[in-house]
Amino acid sequence: METVLAGWTDEEQAIAKQAFDSAYGRAIAVLTETLRERVRTIHGAEDVWQLHDFLSIQRHSIEGHFDFRLDGILFVFASLVKDKLLELDELTGLDPEKLAKITAMSRF
Template sequence: MNFKWSDSEKKVARRAFDKALEKECASIMARFKDMAAKVEKPEDLWAVHDYLTKQQRAIDEKYDYRYSQLIFVFARLLGEKWIDEKDLHGLSAEKLQAIQYILSG
């Protein structure tokens, strides 16, 4: 899927992308703080490290802001509930249909 992105769509996409990233990072930070507060033994410390490493990889893999990938990214973010459909208001009907098609598959 190779869509052309208008300037207004690029702004909508950036806002939705940043919102999802901020929400997911806030969730990770909350879990990290909870885990860190419970550290009592060295192995607890490494469990926190392992959690953060895993989350960093997941974030790096998921949040790809190339326009050629955004339809897939937004479908995933909608499916995982990091954004709502209203966050994508302003994208073309064609892009929204493609996102819904990916979600339904």
């Protein structure tokens, strides 16, 4: 990812990028597992179209959620922690002020 986050050191950006990618991978893994379960129980057209609706919503939600370019990147991390897609200690190395903000927001 080539985005440069203003006010972040190179090291912080590397940490952020790694944490972001890990959380994204977990979100996709959760979604894939759900798809596998739902596909097993398809019994007709209605189930197929409901699966499609579900996938449309998940795609919209995930692609909206994981926007690394967002000004509100701290808020993104906070919501990933809240959703259990990221552990706070994966952000170790960010400056304490950023970490404190993420921690506080993740408890909302």
